[in-house]
Amino acid sequence: MTSRPALAAPPMLTFDELYGSVGVLGLKFSDKVKALAGQTVAMRGFMAPPLKAEASFFVLTEIPMSLCPFCSSDADWPDNIVVVYLDAKQTFVQPNTTIEVVGTLEYGSWTDPETGFVSLLRLRGADFEAV
Amino acid sequence: MRKMLLALAATTMLTGAAQAATVYPLDRATILAGSPFDFKVEFKENVKPEDVKITVNGQDYKAVFGSDVTFTEAEVGKDDKKLGSAVTLRKLMIAAPGEYTVEASAGDEKKAVTWTVYATPAEPKVKNVIFMLGDGLSVAHRTAARIMSKHMTEGKADGRLNLDDVDLRAFIGTSATDSIATDSANTMSAYMTGHKTAVNAIGVYADRTPDSLDDPRVENIAEALRRTTKKSIGIVTGAEVEDATPAAVVSHTRRRADKADIVGMLYDVKPEVLLGGGSAYFLPKETPGSKRKDDKDFVAMFKDAGYALATDKNELEAASGTNTGKILGLFHTGNMDVTLDRDFLKKGTVDKFPNQPGLVEMTKVALGELSKNQDGFFLMVEGASVDKMSHPMDWERAIVETIEFDKTIGLVREFIKTHPDTLLVVTGDHTHGISLIGTIDDEKPGDDMREKVGVYEKAGFPNYKDENGDGYPDSVDVSRRLAIFANNFPDYYETFRPKLDGPFQPSVQNEKKEYVANEAYKDVPGAVLRIGNLPRSSDTAVHAVDDVVLQAVGPGADEFKGYMEQSDVYRVLVDAMALAPAKN
Ligand SMILES: [Zn+2]
Numbered sequence: 001m002t003s004r005p006a007l008a009a010p011p012m013l014t015f016d017e018l019y020g021s022v023g024v025l026g027l028k029f030s031d032k033v034k035a036l037a038g039q040t041v042a043m044r045g046f047m048a049p050p051l052k053a054e055a056s057f058f059v060l061t062e063i064p065m066s067l068c069p070f071c072s073s074d075a076d077w078p079d080n081i082v083v084v085y086l087d088a089k090q091t092f093v094q095p096n097t098t099i100e101v102v103g104t105l106e107y108g109s110w111t112d113p114e115t116g117f118v119s120l121l122r123l124r125g126a127d128f129e130a131v
Numbered sequence: 132m133r134k135m136l137l138a139l140a141a142t143t144m145l146t147g148a149a150q151a152a153t154v155y156p157l158d159r160a161t162i163l164a165g166s167p168f169d170f171k172v173e174f175k176e177n178v179k180p181e182d183v184k185i186t187v188n189g190q191d192y193k194a195v196f197g198s199d200v201t202f203t204e205a206e207v208g209k210d211d212k213k214l215g216s217a218v219t220l221r222k223l224m225i226a227a228p229g230e231y232t233v234e235a236s237a238g239d240e241k242k243a244v245t246w247t248v249y250a251t252p253a254e255p256k257v258k259n260v261i262f263m264l265g266d267g268l269s270v271a272h273r274t275a276a277r278i279m280s281k282h283m284t285e286g287k288a289d290g291r292l293n294l295d296d297v298d299l300r301a302f303i304g305t306s307a308t309d310s311i312a313t314d315s316a317n318t319m320s321a322y323m324t325g326h327k328t329a330v331n332a333i334g335v336y337a338d339r340t341p342d343s344l345d346d347p348r349v350e351n352i353a354e355a356l357r358r359t360t361k362k363s364i365g366i367v368t369g370a371e372v373e374d375a376t377p378a379a380v381v382s383h384t385r386r387r388a389d390k391a392d393i394v395g396m397l398y399d400v401k402p403e404v405l406l407g408g409g410s411a412y413f414l415p416k417e418t419p420g421s422k423r424k425d426d427k428d429f430v431a432m433f434k435d436a437g438y439a440l441a442t443d444k445n446e447l448e449a450a451s452g453t454n455t456g457k458i459l460g461l462f463h464t465g466n467m468d469v470t471l472d473r474d475f476l477k478k479g480t481v482d483k484f485p486n487q488p489g490l491v492e493m494t495k496v497a498l499g500e501l502s503k504n505q506d507g508f509f510l511m512v513e514g515a516s517v518d519k520m521s522h523p524m525d526w527e528r529a530i531v532e533t534i535e536f537d538k539t540i541g542l543v544r545e546f547i548k549t550h551p552d553t554l555l556v557v558t559g560d561h562t563h564g565i566s567l568i569g570t571i572d573d574e575k576p577g578d579d580m581r582e583k584v585g586v587y588e589k590a591g592f593p594n595y596k597d598e599n600g601d602g603y604p605d606s607v608d609v610s611r612r613l614a615i616f617a618n619n620f621p622d623y624y625e626t627f628r629p630k631l632d633g634p635f636q637p638s639v640q641n642e643k644k645e646y647v648a649n650e651a652y653k654d655v656p657g658a659v660l661r662i663g664n665l666p667r668s669s670d671t672a673v674h675a676v677d678d679v680v681l682q683a684v685g686p687g688a689d690e691f692k693g694y695m696e697q698s699d700v701y702r703v704l705v706d707a708m709a710l711a712p713a714k715n
Contacts (some may be wrong), residue, residue, distance in 0.1 A: 019419070022483040024410045024442040024461050025430065027420040049640050064639035064649060079411075079420055079464055092642035096650040109417050111424070120419050 010040040015062040041105045047093050057085045064095050083119035084126045101128040150175050150240045155336040155347040158244035164711040167222040169347035174216045178237035185235045196223050255709035256686040258507030259553040265536050267518030268559030271567045276533040280602050293541035297557050297682040300691035305561045311676050316387040318560035319379035324349045325701030334383035343385035353381045353400045359710045363508040364402040365497045369467045370515035371409025380511050391423050404500050406493040408463035433459045443486035451496040462487045469516045471531040478633040490539045498546050521563040522671035525635035526615040527607040554685040554707045562675040564618040571627050573610040580627040580657035617672040621663040624652035646670045
């Protein structure tokens, strides 16, 4: 159980809806992301293992993550990740499990002050549950 | 015997004697005459500067090295760990060929190394060198590519790969300075500098300090060409252009993951032709999709430096007519999609990047541009995803990549017909634990996929077709297909089938950073869980330590023979181009 208030279900945002265009010279946020910015939204995806145990955020990915230490570095995340900042600590969910995250949508480049992790899309004040 | 060793060890401890310092370049290094390199001695203890003695062939080092070393009293490691004293001398250069024995000592510590400084013939044998690297290319890749592309009747191949007619020359040992097992950074670095180094390192010896950009550098082929010739330089890859293999042509870092820095090093060298993926590290931080942490816009910087920019197949075609002489082609934010996805299945990220060129098209444009230079060129072509698809054991994608690499060899061999003053080298950088053992035959009875694996005479011949004669199978999903397995793997679901929905992802990471089988494949009919034989920290199948095969044609190719260290290959390349002409 989560402590979500029993309000109307927040609008669902899918990974396919994050960017209006994807190209070699950059990505453009979708109109839906711009319209929902600052509002509470729900997203479904997979929880990547935390970068550091003490990190205050985790990365939400469209498919379960498999990082290769030699073919890629920790920086080589897919383009369409979302960084999730939790309101309260929650335990890691097994990697083959889909989760639903609810939080306030924020977009634009932002560098996490503790880890230097650069993100483009964030869900703040979030919580999640397995679905 | 054991007793004696123990006794010896005890004596050593008691007297605290003769700890070994470390000298870079390491013992048995081979160094191109006149090439700049960094010299470093690491002492295990803190020593006094006046106690440091360095001799070269018995003389004081300054007579040979020309200048003074810089003394660091205490190097500091992670968590302020004291590492000991060090001396360094950057960009040292030795012009006269010969054997150089360097002895360094301070206090109880002592180390002697011998380097071979070599010149090249006075006259070049070729104008151009084309170095084609199938990343991870192993014997099974080529056998499987031959059978899948050309087919087989009554035990004889129905056709030959282009690879089959490039003269076989040598077995190459790929091991690193710190390990028998190896990766694409240190292996390509050995080819491109003539020095072996540690896993993950490029263009440097791996020193003990945590900074990945301060390690002792050695000259790479691009720098040697810029220093001594007016030749053009080209780099073509299906990977990110800042990935380890292309990076090793131009860069210096202890950590191949320093991709943002590697782009800066690509910019410093400015290869005339640079084609591949990896635009994310060229874009400033503010641009969505960037993986940089600064505001540098390398796309704009390359354009300002006179480069024609291409971001898809059509723009590449247009750029090939450029008269600026310089082309930057970036066709993906990350690694480019593989041939099977690009041209056949339309999976992977082909929906986002629908018009990516292939390796043949990129190499054709590169040859057209580079061959305009009267002084010749050096071109590195990488078939990157032979490796990138062998790691996840996606055999159909890996073999189709091998066929594409082979078609590119065909294009290059055509070029050589009209440009005989070219040395062509075709090789891998390391191998994979891959073997072709028979077929998988859907017509065999039952649902148990394991019983459909045909071995010995029950394998028969696969039934791939190539009606349009393009060299690629019309479908990889045929009823009797190649049975290829890796000899090492993480936990994964074996499906015995091609992955038609996108590249295989055998395992995923859990919260303990262990890799477990990806359950997305659990319900594929006939899938079975295979418990891995690799440590649980391994996400995919790993590189093999087996030798790689080197093939070469053209003037100078006969210098390759027998067993060679990967670092010996560099000497053949620089000999062919006479980059350090012997004076007599
Ligand atoms: Zn690899």
